[in-house]
Amino acid sequence: MSGVLPIALEEATKTIQVLLESGKEYVCIMRLHSDVPEDHLKEVLMEFEGKIYQRPPARASVKRRVRVRRVYYIDLLEIEGRDVLLRIGCQAGTYVRKICHDIGEVLGCGAHMQELRRTRSGPFTEDEKSVTLHDIVYLYGRWQETGDLEYLRRFILPMEETLKLIPKIYVRDSAVDALCHGAHLTAPGVVSLEAGINKGSMVALLTLKGEAISLATATATTKEILQMNHGIVAINNRVLMPRGTYPKMWRTRQKRP
Amino acid sequence: MPRIPAPWTIKRELLIKSESETDPNFGCKPEERPYPDLIRYGVINLDKPPGPSSHEIVAWVRRILGVKHAGHGGTLEA
Numbered sequence: 562m563s564g565v566l567p568i569a570l571e572e573a574t575k576t577i578q579v580l581l582e583s584g585k586e587y588v589c590i591m592r593l594h595s596d597v598p599e600d601h602l603k604e605v606l607m608e609f610e611g612k613i614y615q616r617p618p619a620r621a622s623v624k625r626r627v628r629v630r631r632v633y634y635i636d637l638l639e640i641e642g643r644d645v646l647l648r649i650g651c652q653a654g655t656y657v658r659k660i661c662h663d664i665g666e667v668l669g670c671g672a673h674m675q676e677l678r679r680t681r682s683g684p685f686t687e688d689e690k691s692v693t694l695h696d697i698v699y700l701y702g703r704w705q706e707t708g709d710l711e712y713l714r715r716f717i718l719p720m721e722e723t724l725k726l727i728p729k730i731y732v733r734d735s736a737v738d739a740l741c742h743g744a745h746l747t748a749p750g751v752v753s754l755e756a757g758i759n760k761g762s763m764v765a766l767l768t769l770k771g772e773a774i775s776l777a778t779a780t781a782t783t784k785e786i787l788q789m790n791h792g793i794v795a796i797n798n799r800v801l802m803p804r805g806t807y808p809k810m811w812r813t814r815q816k817r818p
Numbered sequence: 819m820p821r822i823p824a825p826w827t828i829k830r831e832l833l834i835k836s837e838s839e840t841d842p843n844f845g846c847k848p849e850e851r852p853y854p855d856l857i858r859y860g861v862i863n864l865d866k867p868p869g870p871s872s873h874e875i876v877a878w879v880r881r882i883l884g885v886k887h888a889g890h891g892g893t894l895e896a
Binding site: 562563564565566567568569570571572573574576577579580581583584585586610611612622631632633634650653679681682683684685687688690691692693694697698701710713714716717718719720721722723726728729733734737751752753754755756757768769770771772773783786787801806807808 | 821823825828831834835837839840841847852853856857862864865867868875876879882883886887888889890892
């Protein structure tokens with residue numbers, strides 16, 4: 562199948578977990594096995610929005626037990642005979658092939674997925690920043706010929722793009738290097754943060770220049786963090802920034818004689 | 819079924835806790851990363867062609883760019 566496949570390079574591979582867990586959008590052709598009135602089809606499609614129960618298909622890469630998945634929307638784009646063009650936004654790990662099959666079961670006539678294209682993976686969509694393999698070969702070649710970095714920047718995006726959809730906490734310079742050494746984030750290090758952070762939320766810790774420092778788990782809500790004067794607000798999970806990018810600003814206890 | 823908003827439709831307000839400025843002598847804006855950091859900390863939004871597996875595609879990209887590590891975010895199964 563074709564469509565959006567984000568690829569992380571070198572150090573940026575540490576952010577892949579975020580993409581694996583993030584929502585996806587697909588456009589698919591569902592072929593019905595007999596004629597179905599449009600009104601009835603629309604009713605059935607609505608039943609597949611929200612929380613659905615899904616058993617992964619026979620050819621799946623996960624254990625085949627029934628799972629709950631969230632389907633954010635199913636838009637009916639076009640009908641041509643028994644072919645139905647759908648746009649589906651769903652949680653990671655939802656099998657669109659199975660949704661088509663199950664819609665067929667509910668309709669009573671049967672249906673299967675004829676074609677699939679992914680139009681979104683987390684923050685990445687089909688847009689002016691997406692490139693084909695041909696584009697990559699061409700742009701990389703142009704960079705080698707000219708040394709102009711703009712050719713690389715045309716298709717290699719900063720890894721911070723990957724973190725666009727998760728809530729962020731911005732950290733003051735003096736706290737950055739401690740975080741790079743694996744320390745947890747404490748309240749005085751916080752400069753600003755996004756609304757909607759809960760205890761246990763995955764958050765991205767960023768510098769004031771917008772660089773990713775690490776992925777962390779919040780230990781307090783946005784409201785609580787705003788009011789805290791001391792104490793840990795987020796526990797580091799994955800450090801992304803190399804040590805020494807920012808100066809070391811913390812004191813080390815003097816060695817005992 | 820009640821509708822669940824897609825994560826990409828959620829807008830998050832930025833709230834200020836304290837004032838601070840950043841020293842331009844350290845670090846840099848993500849979009850201004852110099853070579854080779856711009857590759858080391860880079861992602862590609864690839865439009866995958868049908869046919870080859872996601873795994874094969876990543877192997878190609880690794881070879882084209884001469885990088886050691888690359889990984890994709892979610893298999894697009896064949």
